[in-house]
Amino acid sequence: MERIKEKLVKFMTGRYGVDQLYYAMFALWVVLTLVNIKVDSLILMAVSDVFIVLAIFRGFSRNISRRAAENDKFLKVWNPVKRKVRLFYRRIREIRVHRFRKCPHCKKTLQLSIKRGKNTVKCPRCQEKFDVHIIL
Structure with missing residues (x-):
């Protein structure tokens, strides 16, 4: 088993390997393949096969x-x-x-505790005060 592992390590030396794009392409291949099981489309199968071939090529x-x-x-x-x-x-x-509300000045999303009614809030980023209406 160690011999196979050594050969694999030697083969992959200098090659790119896997990254986030590889995982995204693999996940897309799985989803398209599962959809293709229900739909049974030749075009969908070809598209999904292109994604897995590209992922392997990149690796x-x-x-x-x-x-x-x-x-x-x-x-x-x-x-x-x-x-x-x-x-x-x-x-x-x-x-x-x-x-969660956005600051109207700097567009940062703020996490507010629930205080029903009209409240005045100070944004921690831009220090501007603005009114917030919390209904539920």
Whole structure:
């Protein structure tokens, strides 16, 4: 077993390996394959196969700088989406104890305790005061 491990390590030396874009392409391949089981479309199967082939190609590639640049471009798009999804789930999880409002001046999302009615809030970032109406 150690011999196989050594050969694999030697083979992967100087190759890019896996990153966040690889995992995203793999997850997309899994989703498309599961959808294709129900739909049974030749086009969908071809598209999903393209994603897995590209993911494997990226993992075995020796052009490390280009693969890293691709991953950076992906992360510039993915990180804001991920941040918004996490905030959405956090809002749902904390709906009984907090409300989230945006500051009208600097657009920062503030976490406010539930005080029903009209309240004056001071933004910790820009120090501006503004009124907040909390109904529920």
